[in-house]
Amino acid sequence: MGRYSRLHEIRRMDPARDYAEILRLISAYEFPWDYRQGVSVAFLRDYGVPRISVLLDRTQEFERAGQKRYDDTVLIGYEMAVDGFDSERGRAAARHLNRIHGKYRIPNEDFRYVLATTVVGPKRWIDRFGWRPLCAQEVQALVETGRKTGAMMGIEGVPETYEGFERLLDSYEERMFAYDPANRRVANATFRVIASWYPRPLRPLVARVALAVLDEPLLAALGFRPQPRWVRSSASAALRLRARCVRRLPPRPRRFPARPRPRTYPFGWRLDDLGPHWARSRPVEPLPDETDGATRQRAAAPDSGGRTPAPGCRRPAGSS
Numbered sequence: 001m002g003r004y005s006r007l008h009e010i011r012r013m014d015p016a017r018d019y020a021e022i023l024r025l026i027s028a029y030e031f032p033w034d035y036r037q038g039v040s041v042a043f044l045r046d047y048g049v050p051r052i053s054v055l056l057d058r059t060q061e062f063e064r065a066g067q068k069r070y071d072d073t074v075l076i077g078y079e080m081a082v083d084g085f086d087s088e089r090g091r092a093a094a095r096h097l098n099r100i101h102g103k104y105r106i107p108n109e110d111f112r113y114v115l116a117t118t119v120v121g122p123k124r125w126i127d128r129f130g131w132r133p134l135c136a137q138e139v140q141a142l143v144e145t146g147r148k149t150g151a152m153m154g155i156e157g158v159p160e161t162y163e164g165f166e167r168l169l170d171s172y173e174e175r176m177f178a179y180d181p182a183n184r185r186v187a188n189a190t191f192r193v194i195a196s197w198y199p200r201p202l203r204p205l206v207a208r209v210a211l212a213v214l215d216e217p218l219l220a221a222l223g224f225r226p227q228p229r230w231v232r233s234s235a236s237a238a239l240r241l242r243a244r245c246v247r248r249l250p251p252r253p254r255r256f257p258a259r260p261r262p263r264t265y266p267f268g269w270r271l272d273d274l275g276p277h278w279a280r281s282r283p284v285e286p287l288p289d290e291t292d293g294a295t296r297q298r299a300a301a302p303d304s305g306g307r308t309p310a311p312g313c314r315r316p317a318g319s320s
Helices: 005-011 015-030 032-046 050-059 061-081 088-101 108-129 136-153 162-176 181-195 200-212 216-222 229-247 277-281 293-300
Strands: none
Touching: 005 015, 005 136, 015 032, 015 061, 015 136, 032 050, 032 061, 032 108, 032 181, 032 216, 050 061, 050 108, 050 181, 061 088, 061 136, 061 181, 088 136, 088 277, 108 136, 108 162, 108 229, 136 162, 181 200, 181 216, 200 229
């Protein structure tokens, strides 16, 4: 397989039909690290909106269990997508996500904005720091993924094109970005989680690089000063050097897809493990398109799936 073989494969696919498979190729084979960074920066953008960060700060989940909060966010997205959004596993994850959000009175426009960050964020990061830019089919697959997620969450007014998502994100941030102490507290808690993944001597450097790749409007909303020009230039140069090196590597073998490696769940997880502990006691509501009685009954049933094994781990022989 050549370095661009998967790109040729993706260009032959139909994003309207194959968006879940294209997303899997993007996130598990072509750009696993870059896609994860793009999503991480996307969630940081949410903290620039006081209405969102005050709610997150009030839950104290980032302060008390920041690593779990990060892992849960990644894993719910993984559960929704890994077998396809219309699979029972994907739909169960969407019901669980709605069960968590159902406790709070969150405006529809905030949901739309957060959804837009998950579409625009990965594209902007990959186009800037990836080993190649996304092709048209990959961009449309991100759009279709966002639209499908929005439909499963009951979000109204979801854009139909990438340009629509981008306009929504930019206009919302222009109106809503503003500094609040809660913004900085939630961002600091998240940076502490990210820095903890690295040896202690490297953590100050990691923090500076993380700040160096953020744009000034976001930094101002989070209460951070821009890094010196030389730090920003060095960080960008290092990431572009990484991209040139990755471009010369052979493609990831199909038998070795990138998978989440959650530090919170080294031995695997159940869907009910994800999210706050109180979510388990909330009712599970059917998704917006689940209207028949049989589907409602399945939606209301508790998660009966087995524990998802951690990557590289196996179930004991004979276990279910």
